[in-house]
Structure formats: structure tokens, C-alpha cells
Amino acid sequence: xxxxxxxxxxxxxxxxxxxxxxxxxxxxxxxxxxxxxxxxxxxxxxxxxxxxxxxxxxxxxxxxxxxxxxxxxxxxxxxxxxxxxxxxxxxxxxxxxxxxxxxxxxxxxxxxxxxxxxxxxxxxxxxxxxxxxxxxxxxxxxxxxxxxxxxxxxxxxxxxxxxxxxxxxxxxxxxxxxxxxxxxxxxxxxxxxxxxxxxxxxxxxxxxxxxxxxxxxxxxxxxxxxxxxxxxxxxxxxxxxxxxxxxxxxxxxxxxxxxxxxxxxxxxxxxxxxxxxxxxxxxxxxxxxxxxxxxxxxxxxxxxxxxxxxxxxxxxxxxxxxxxxxxxxxxxxxxxxxxxxxxxxxxxxxxxxxxxxxxxxxxxxxxxxxxxxxxxxxxxxxxxxxxxxxxxxxxxxxxxxxxxxxxx
Numbered sequence: 001x002x003x004x005x006x007x008x009x010x011x012x013x014x015x016x017x018x019x020x021x022x023x024x025x026x027x028x029x030x031x032x033x034x035x036x037x038x039x040x041x042x043x044x045x046x047x048x049x050x051x052x053x054x055x056x057x058x059x060x061x062x063x064x065x066x067x068x069x070x071x072x073x074x075x076x077x078x079x080x081x082x083x084x085x086x087x088x089x090x091x092x093x094x095x096x097x098x099x100x101x102x103x104x105x106x107x108x109x110x111x112x113x114x115x116x117x118x119x120x121x122x123x124x125x126x127x128x129x130x131x132x133x134x135x136x137x138x139x140x141x142x143x144x145x146x147x148x149x150x151x152x153x154x155x156x157x158x159x160x161x162x163x164x165x166x167x168x169x170x171x172x173x174x175x176x177x178x179x180x181x182x183x184x185x186x187x188x189x190x191x192x193x194x195x196x197x198x199x200x201x202x203x204x205x206x207x208x209x210x211x212x213x214x215x216x217x218x219x220x221x222x223x224x225x226x227x228x229x230x231x232x233x234x235x236x237x238x239x240x241x242x243x244x245x246x247x248x249x250x251x252x253x254x255x256x257x258x259x260x261x262x263x264x265x266x267x268x269x270x271x272x273x274x275x276x277x278x279x280x281x282x283x284x285x286x287x288x289x290x291x292x293x294x295x296x297x298x299x300x301x302x303x304x305x306x307x308x309x310x311x312x313x314x315x316x317x318x319x320x321x322x323x324x325x326x327x328x329x330x331x332x333x334x335x336x337x338x339x340x341x342x343x344x345x346x347x348x349x350x351x352x353x354x355x356x357x358x359x360x361x362x363x364x365x366x367x368x369x370x371x372x373x374x375x376x377x378x379x380x381x382x383x384x385x386x387x388x389x390x391x392x393x394x395x396x397x398x399x400x401x402x403x404x405x406x407x408x
Contacts, residue, residue, distance in 0.1 A: 019080040025110045027052040035085040036213045040347050041194050047346055049213040050079045056220035057250045060213050062342045064198050066191055072097035076198045077105055077112055077342050078119035086122050099123040101165055104130040105187040106200045117147025128153040133176040135183045174327040177320040180401040184316050190334045197336040203358050205306050205345045210244035229270040229286040245297040252309050255387040258293040299381050306350050306358050313361050314388040318404040321362040325408055332356035364407045
């Protein structure tokens, strides 16, 4: 007798986490993304965390949802709308009202904008607002190709008072900063009622221990906890922490000073001795050797301090120091108490002067606020910027990007 198809629990889970458009931006974990929802401010703000990365260098990517005072929800920087993610959003919709506004606050990477169109399809009455001067790398795709609904998508106006959510939000636009073949821009949103600042990439803070979303699948943490290819790494919290801290250095510096890239003449013989030689383990290839990496991590961590990612410091924001400082001054004029970035830790307890201090690397004579930073913790160690400086020099040499401008 015919009946309903039998679907086991593993199949149900796989379907719940499915993200079928992953080939557009082929980042780990590809077509299977977990989501964690966290209430940040009771009945007001929620974070939705997923992960993404390359070569197991995985970091959180975050969507923030804010309840509007008149009812309904505003979504800042959507993540992959998997069945699990949408179910978690619709639970909020059932209690607090429909998604009214969806915000794309950046113009550059596809890793943010690729989710906006598919996410918007689940909420057909929501208005979509995007940062002006859109740009994608490595392919500059039209927004319509990414599925953004043309009849309800509009640019964020320069004047934030011209939006339908102006009573509750102010915002400030950074950029666009000309990068030769592309542009960088970001829109910081300030939720007045909760005194919360929402940013994309401009500032961040890293936790000492791996975030909950990264720990759902510890394999990337344990992979980077290895000291050599032949290591068998036990799944204990100390090794998860070790792997996470190295991942942070990878993600923010590419190649910090404690990291030695081994020659292939050594890597291939080592791979033959590897404890695991599966495809998942890159066939035993592990071309890394770490030396005194803890020093670099803890200089970066700085007791949870707020800072600008070294990549942005070296390759992007130094192309427009005055514009960036002016933007940081405007943002610091708001009376926020919390900051929620799209990556790494959140929420961050921080005051406006701490946000402004994070951009002091763009100033010739930065004023260091008493009790916040000292010369021993800020700026970041110059030796860890070596590879980024070399990349910057190469980009300038071949005129791929405009040269950096003088500090202000």
C-alpha cells in the first residue's frame, strides 16, 4: 500500500539548513548553513548568526532585526534565507508584525548582497533599501541578477529624514571610496530608542573563545588547531579556542608575522604522514607553521576592545582618511551604548568615544583617551601588517588601486 515518503531525521535537518544559491558566492559551508537567533535587547533587537569562510577560516556573518515602535520589523544585512532562518524570522513576525523594511548597508562584497533578493521574496510587502553606488567583486552584477525586487527596491537617500523609518533610525554613509576597479561604502544605522549602532565591516571586536555559531561544527576549529599535518587534535575546548584564535589572525591579517608558510617540498611529504588524508582534510595538506601566535592574537583581542580590521586599515580606509574621520565623527555624535557589527562578536558594549578612537590610525596625532588604550595595546603590532603592506605596495605599483592618502 502506497503511503507518504519516509524522510529520516538527517534528511529533515539537511533540508532545514539548505542554501541552494551557494555557487553564486562559493564560501564554506557552501549549501548547508546553520542559524542561531539571539535576543539582544528584550522584545526589541535580535541577531541571526551564520558562518562563512575559505579554507576553514570561518567567521560569523550576522543579520540584525529590530522591532519598530509602531509594529513590524526592520532587517539590517540579511543572511542566507534557509528554511531554518526563515522559520526563526517568521516566529518574530507572528509576535511583532510583518517585515516592513530590508536594508542592504554595503556596496562591495557579494557575501552580503547575494542574500537580499532571496530573503525579500519571503516577505513580499517589505520595502528594500540599498546603499547607493552598488558594486560587486569579483563580478559587478546588476542587482536584478541577484533577485532584488525592482518594484520595491530603492536607494537610501542621503538625507536620513526622508525615509519612512526616520523617527526611529538615523544613519550615516561612508563612501563610496574609490578603489580603482571597485568601491567601498557602508551605512551605519543608529536605533535611537535602544541606543544601538548597527555597522557592517567598519569596526569589530573579537571574542577570546569561539562564538556559539562556530562551535556547532568544530571541524574548522580543530583543523586550525593542528601544529603539523600529522597531528591528531582532540575535540576539547582548549583546542577549539586555539583554532579560533588562529582563525582570527588568518581572517584579519591574511598572514600575520607568527605564521610561516612551508615550502611545498616539505608540505607534500608531510601530507603522506597526515593523520587524516580525506578530501575534507585537503588530503593531508597543511602548509602552516605557527610561532608565538598567542602574542599576536592577544594584541589583536585587546581585552575585547573595538578596532578597525587590519585589512580595512591597510587597503581601503587609508584611501579616504578625511572622509572616514568625518564619518566617524558623525557616528560618534550619536548617544549609542551598544554596537552590533555583521562579523565576529556582538553585541559590543561601547561608547561613542571608543568608536571614534578606533579610527585614530588615520590621524597624524591621535588623541588617546585616558583609561581606554595605551601605547602598548594600540595601534596593532606593525610586524603583523607586513604581508598587507606588501600587498598594498604591489597594488600601487601596478596601479590597480589609487595610492593611500596622507593621514589627517
